[in-house]
Amino acid sequence: MFRRNVQTLDEVLMKMLRAQGLETPLLQKRLIDAWDTVAGPTVARYTTQKYIKNQTLYVRIANPALRQDLSMMRSQLLQRLNSHVGSMVIADIRIG
16 A cells, blocks of 8 residues: 655645745735735825835835825734735835
């Protein structure tokens, strides 16, 4: 009798993505897409640009008062975004 190495489809896909070097870009895309959900619809309405560079999320907010409020909430947003994705994707958030 032999044993089979049974893996879930999720595990197989993640191994394949990791081997091809596509896991990090996929997680970054998920994190950018999660911004509207985590920050809320009001913040999403004033968000004009968002991208990740060197493990830093750069977000451009059109409203100065909202930008200041979000700057004070950076650590909370960072934690919520990383936990939403399920991995440590970003280390800092720059709001401008």
